[in-house]
Ligand SMILES: CC[C@H](C)CCC(=O)Nc1ccc(S(N)(=O)=O)cc1
């Protein structure tokens with residue numbers, strides 16, 4: 001529908017609050033990470049972040065119209081420790097990028113953008129029955145964010161990129177035959193910043209504990225170009241968005257004020 005949110009002038013981030021009032025809230029994401037504001041926290045250091053993923057549980061990849069998303073079977077996965085109470089399970093992972101590699105990440109660090117940002121979305125399985133329910137509670141979700149910078153080809157992400165031609169249009173989805181290991185897309189050093197925020201797309205629920213790794217991971221220009229080849233409209237329909245022939249060339253939300261929220265860090 002025309003009212004469908006997106007990333008163009010007509011339906012982009014500055015229009016979202018019209019249909020999704022939470023988007024104008026005080027606990028929104030992404031934010032600029034002002035590293036001088038970050039406080040190191042001994043309680044974070046004492047509970048190392050730990051995760052377990054089951055590569056065989058990656059099920060399908062879909063073109064949501066706002067990007068690609070790999071849906072996984074949450075069973076067998078877990079994320080614990082750091083700022084988290086209880087156990088979180090992996091639900092899906094996806095990415096945000098820009099029309100050129102000088103921008104595209106959602107979080108920025110001391111005002112610097114990266115070429116893209118990978119999000120691993122988890123829900124609190126200690127307290128809630130599923131992701132949808134968890135999304136309605138302040139401690140319901142946790143997203144691991146990985147900053148992507150231009151460099152070497154990323155072999156694990158290449159497994160996603162190989163599937164992009166079969167989900168070129170909105171709504172198309174395909175089975176993920178070759179197991180993709182989300183753990184292999186994480187940086188070597190596990191230092192991170194953490195703060196309380198939101199989903200970065202509508203309905204922008206303020207239910208996310210953000211954990212953003214400090215160390216960027218490399219991805220090649222060709223891989224970023226593949227992301228931008230996705231289309232935001234359905235096959236057979238004309239392009240509703242006024243983006244150049246409906247290519248999803250940019251799908252990141254500009255940063256929102258951190259306000260009075262605490263920004264903590266773990267590791268140097
Ligand atoms: C999990 C229940 C959820 C309502 C189902 C739909 C969903 O997953 N939305 C979603 C998840 C993560 C982000 S982000 N970009 O990582 O902040 C944005 C939107």
Ligand SMILES: [Zn+2]
Nearest residue numbers: 094096119200
């Ligand atoms: Zn995201």
